[in-house]
Amino acid sequence: MKVFVMKEGNKLQIGTIVDPFSLCNFTFNVRDHTGKVIYRIRSSCCQFALICPGCPGKSCRRVEFKVLNNQGQDVTVGVREGQGLVKNLVSDVD
Secondary structure, eight states, rough: EEEEEETTTTEEEEEEHHHHOSEEEEEEEHHHHHHHHEEEEEEEEEEEEHHHTOSSSSSGGEHHHHHHHSSSSSSEEEEEEOOOOHHHHHOOOO
């Protein structure tokens, strides 16, 4: 996926997000405009919210994504929280 920013009415590409194949985990590489990897985003597929998205408890609807710099050091953690089974089924929002 290409990432753009609007600057003074011009659309400039500032990088890309690439989804390399990983058998059991979610992985994304964030690249700058030269193609150099600047961040890696990782998440285990063994999180309860991914295995059982209909869980009614708030804590089991949470999926965490670790953001690492290109040296492999933790930068931050991104979180996605589901809305529950019924809302997830009828909603088209990710």
